Amino acid sequence: MNFIYRMIGTMLLVLVVVSVRAQSGMIRGTVVTTAIDKNLRLGLPGAVVRLLPGDTAVLTDVGGNYSIPYIGTWPLQLVVSFVGYKTDTISVYSESVPDIQLVGSVELQEVSVTGKKEAVGYSRINPLNIERVGEKEILKAACCNLSEAFESSPTVNVAYTDAVTGAKEIRLLGLSGIYSQLLTEAIPNYRGIAGAYGLYFIPGPWMESIQVTKGTGSVQQGYEATTGQINVEFKKPNEESVPRFFLNLFGEQNGNMELNTHVKHEFNEHWSSILMAHGNYMNGNQDLQDDGFLDIPHAQQVNLYNRWHYNSGNRLESQFGWRYVYDLRKGGQFGVMNHSQGLYTTDVLNARAEAFGKLGIVFRDKPGKSIGNIAQATIHRLNARFGITTYNAQERTLLLQSLFENSFNNGQHHIKLGVNYRYDEWTELIDTIDQKTVESVPGAFVEYTYNHADDFSVVIGQRLDHHNTYGFIYTPRIHAKYNFSEEFILRASAGSSFRVPNIFADNLSMLASSRQIIVAPDILPERAWNFGFNATWHFMLNDKEGAINLDAYRSVFSSQLIVDRVTAYNEVLLYNLQGASYSNSGQVAVDYEVLDRLNVRLAYKRDDVKVAYNDSLQRKPLIPYDRSLLNLAYLTANEHWRFDYTIVREGRKRLLPTYVDPTFDSQATQSPVFITMNIQVTKVFRKFEAYVGSENLLNYYQEHPIVNADDPFGPSFDATNVWGPIDGRRIYAGIRYAIK
Amino acid sequence: MKKLIIVSWLALLFSVSIQAQTDTLKIKTSSVCENCKRTIENDLSFEKGVKAATLDLDSNLITVVYNPKKTTPEKIRQRISDIGYDADDVKRNPKAFNKLPDCCKSPDGHH
Numbered sequence: 001m002n003f004i005y006r007m008i009g010t011m012l013l014v015l016v017v018v019s020v021r022a023q024s025g026m027i028r029g030t031v032v033t034t035a036i037d038k039n040l041r042l043g044l045p046g047a048v049v050r051l052l053p054g055d056t057a058v059l060t061d062v063g064g065n066y067s068i069p070y071i072g073t074w075p076l077q078l079v080v081s082f083v084g085y086k087t088d089t090i091s092v093y094s095e096s097v098p099d100i101q102l103v104g105s106v107e108l109q110e111v112s113v114t115g116k117k118e119a120v121g122y123s124r125i126n127p128l129n130i131e132r133v134g135e136k137e138i139l140k141a142a143c144c145n146l147s148e149a150f151e152s153s154p155t156v157n158v159a160y161t162d163a164v165t166g167a168k169e170i171r172l173l174g175l176s177g178i179y180s181q182l183l184t185e186a187i188p189n190y191r192g193i194a195g196a197y198g199l200y201f202i203p204g205p206w207m208e209s210i211q212v213t214k215g216t217g218s219v220q221q222g223y224e225a226t227t228g229q230i231n232v233e234f235k236k237p238n239e240e241s242v243p244r245f246f247l248n249l250f251g252e253q254n255g256n257m258e259l260n261t262h263v264k265h266e267f268n269e270h271w272s273s274i275l276m277a278h279g280n281y282m283n284g285n286q287d288l289q290d291d292g293f294l295d296i297p298h299a300q301q302v303n304l305y306n307r308w309h310y311n312s313g314n315r316l317e318s319q320f321g322w323r324y325v326y327d328l329r330k331g332g333q334f335g336v337m338n339h340s341q342g343l344y345t346t347d348v349l350n351a352r353a354e355a356f357g358k359l360g361i362v363f364r365d366k367p368g369k370s371i372g373n374i375a376q377a378t379i380h381r382l383n384a385r386f387g388i389t390t391y392n393a394q395e396r397t398l399l400l401q402s403l404f405e406n407s408f409n410n411g412q413h414h415i416k417l418g419v420n421y422r423y424d425e426w427t428e429l430i431d432t433i434d435q436k437t438v439e440s441v442p443g444a445f446v447e448y449t450y451n452h453a454d455d456f457s458v459v460i461g462q463r464l465d466h467h468n469t470y471g472f473i474y475t476p477r478i479h480a481k482y483n484f485s486e487e488f489i490l491r492a493s494a495g496s497s498f499r500v501p502n503i504f505a506d507n508l509s510m511l512a513s514s515r516q517i518i519v520a521p522d523i524l525p526e527r528a529w530n531f532g533f534n535a536t537w538h539f540m541l542n543d544k545e546g547a548i549n550l551d552a553y554r555s556v557f558s559s560q561l562i563v564d565r566v567t568a569y570n571e572v573l574l575y576n577l578q579g580a581s582y583s584n585s586g587q588v589a590v591d592y593e594v595l596d597r598l599n600v601r602l603a604y605k606r607d608d609v610k611v612a613y614n615d616s617l618q619r620k621p622l623i624p625y626d627r628s629l630l631n632l633a634y635l636t637a638n639e640h641w642r643f644d645y646t647i648v649r650e651g652r653k654r655l656l657p658t659y660v661d662p663t664f665d666s667q668a669t670q671s672p673v674f675i676t677m678n679i680q681v682t683k684v685f686r687k688f689e690a691y692v693g694s695e696n697l698l699n700y701y702q703e704h705p706i707v708n709a710d711d712p713f714g715p716s717f718d719a720t721n722v723w724g725p726i727d728g729r730r731i732y733a734g735i736r737y738a739i740k
Numbered sequence: 741m742k743k744l745i746i747v748s749w750l751a752l753l754f755s756v757s758i759q760a761q762t763d764t765l766k767i768k769t770s771s772v773c774e775n776c777k778r779t780i781e782n783d784l785s786f787e788k789g790v791k792a793a794t795l796d797l798d799s800n801l802i803t804v805v806y807n808p809k810k811t812t813p814e815k816i817r818q819r820i821s822d823i824g825y826d827a828d829d830v831k832r833n834p835k836a837f838n839k840l841p842d843c844c845k846s847p848d849g850h851h
Contacts, residue, residue: 101773101843240841638785638792686786 027051028067028314028364029097031060031080044082044102052077052089061367062411096314127449127457127481128218129491129534129551131155133210140633140644140680144250144258144280146207146232147199151678151695152631152646154589154603155212155551156230158199159622162509163705163719163726164331164386165346166297167196173214173227173553174583174607174623178506179499179528181217181225184232187356187374187401188221192426193382193393193505197350201325203278203303205248205260205736208233215532215553216477216495219445219461220403220418223475226497226528226555227583237264237272238309243738250734254296254727255284258734271310278303285334288701288728291709293719295701295727297331297346315364320357325350332387333712344712346512349383368407368414375400386511387712391504395426414449430504439500440468455483461495470525473498491534499526501561503574510572513707513718515565520575527559546592557581564613566621569657570715579612583620601631619654622723626651642682644693649675653723658707659716671723674700688737699729762791765813767802770826771795776844783823787816802827 031047043064050057051068060066070076080088080100088102133153141148147168150156157171170177182190182198190198210232217225235242248260262276280301288295307321332345356376363369376399384391401420407413424439443465451457459479466472477495484490503519510517532553539546560581564573589603605627609620627650634643653671660667680693702724708716771777777795780802784793789810795802804816820827824836824844837845 639782640785686783 025069026067026365027070027092027095027097030099031064031066031102032099033102047080047082047102050079052079063367065364065367067365127459127479127491129214129493129532131212131214133212135208138204138207138210141204144204145200146202149204149207149210152601154587154605154629155214157627160722160726161720162512163722164293164512165348165509166329166331167509168199170199170230173555173585174609175227175555179226181221181229183221183229185234186221186231187376187399192424192502193395194352194380195505196508197327197348200301200327201303201352202232203260205246206234206276206278206305208235214551215493216497216530219447219463219475219477220416222422222443223463223465223473223498226530235262235274236309237266237274237307238311242274243740245739247737248734250732252730252732254286254730256282270312271308273306273308276305286727289703289705291706292333292335293706293709294331294334297329299329301325301327315362317360317362318358323354325352344387347385350380352378352380354378368405368411370405372403373401384508389511390431391508391511392429393426393505395424398423412451416447419444428504438468441465457481487538489536493532494529496527496529501526503561507563509720510563513720514715515570515572515718517572518574523561523574524559524576526557526561528555528557530555541592544593546590549589551587553585555583562611562613565656565720566613566618569659577612579615580617581611584608597635597637599633601629603629621654621656624651624653640684644680646678647675649673655723656721658718658721674724676700676725688735690735692733695730696725697729701725701728761807762805763808765804765806765816767804767817767820767827769795769800769802769820770832771797771800773843775841776825779823780820780825784819787811787819790816
């Protein structure tokens, strides 16, 4: 608690200092445009702002901001011009000017009609390899939550980790989600015990966009993130494109129902707020495999999010809010009890409360200069039961960060300096074993960006943390980008990472089996390096934009907690890595608008993931050897209909050794190749949208996801050998209603 | 089989609907910015009988292609007024005008 007070103190101090520094004789404002993206008012960089009378002129910075010195009496006139836009003249009556909006000139308007923003964008400016998943892309998924937002993304895959509780994990660059970092608006979130079901806690309609950084991340968010960062941006109350009222109702043939709603209010030019709510109820009994186990657990979720935004109009911006989620999932056997020990059931209860605050100070006269402060506190409770095994945990975290950034020489040099502190405390009770862990980690970082003209830039980041158990941790990271031309861009990155594994929370699904869990003494923290290379080629063909994107990444562990399920079918061995552990991931993706408003994405990915299990280097099980994806998205000319189609071919996976059931002939060592298809049609009406679709249209599912499902309390029961879909075809329909 | 599904799906997408006989109409309006353009074009695209509506911001003219059997120029002008913009001699509905985004409320449609 002390830290929060100290933090508030620092913020106030900074505030006072800033207001004393106020200058006179400068007119400040921002030039914006909606010609780049019709849903967003974006700052327009490089526009010429000229003061009349006289001929003082300045250029707007990256954010579209300008400041121009004046002498004279009000009103003065500003002439704003930019190639391809209509020149605008406005009268100004004070030093702070409302946003000036430039509209495209005639020629450019035609471009803006045909050249829509693509749903997945590859940046031309950022040295980091970031793939943007826009709202359009998020809408392509049936529903629900973050775990389904990546269905048409080649980069991020989501897989079930057991066949009973519905737990899913993200996979990036061939490695499990624990090695990438999940951020909500640039704050690390859903770590530790919240990790296992964290993807379920972010409802789809709340998200504005997702940014996926491949390879080592920025040092700003800490020493984790070996394979990348997934940042979720939520809908913001101060954005015009967010409707004042929104309602979404959704239902599936399997019995799943959802409700999403939000209310936005702008109190005045400074204050705005949004309240979002999500409810989910699933009560269907589906059992395609006829093994007596529910394919999809019964679920109930209530999720609330309220955030506030304050903008002083000149230099101060603040946001704060809270989130609360209650999520209960009941899976396992259903129906008539047919053995003496009763039914094998699972209950997983997650309850989480979060509060966050952000305070930012921008210096209008100094483009690129700002101060940002972040605070976040969370409390999470997880009560899980798998048959007769129980896991109960509670976690409390506090995160504080202060960041100062500044640009020199017209943005040629940019520097970020920051300090942060993370406090994490969790208590766990596994059956009767009790343990308490505390992590207290202060750290500092510096990130320097050098931009050479328009063609080369490099970001060098370094951070030093002090962990209460493991001492000092040094994390260096570098990202470089070279533009051979406007169209052809090369990127390279290298960086180290550090992570303290959480034996049970990271591997909760291993409790859904009769395997004996054997943990070696003295588990060490994990250390890895990631090296990456990316080439992006933007092209124009038949007056249509397209892009080819090539990725090659390698992650190498020098220390890792190995979860060995391959040495014996009836044991999970957890021990420190002795030998090699790496993941090589290569991907090629092509995006192109083949015909008017018909966008095609074709991608192929190959992952080579190997781990030394007891000194023998072996392929990591349940990771596909390769994966291909084709996505077609079509929008009619009047934009009243949207069609989306995705087909995925998932390659072979190595399977876990399991007890050989005499009813099945022999033990399979590899899963078959399989294909899944998703389809969605949306009809836009004047006041609302309606959509229908199907996931896994071909109704492909794994025949026996649970080994020895007939004897769940016996020694060979295992629900973790999951390589394919469990729940078969899903058909859904929904409506979205919005008041602008 | 897979190919067949894709091909038939594509065929479905591109099957061209047979166009009915249409008239074209130009309406002078009071738009200001891209926001107004989007609002007007989007709204008219849902109007019964309207095939296409394109607003040129420079001349403030809306070109409307419509089916004269299903709607009339008067109805189209009335609809433009109802969403807050002038349509030739039909004045905008002041209530609707007040609900427009800020940039669309600049006096006379110009800075």
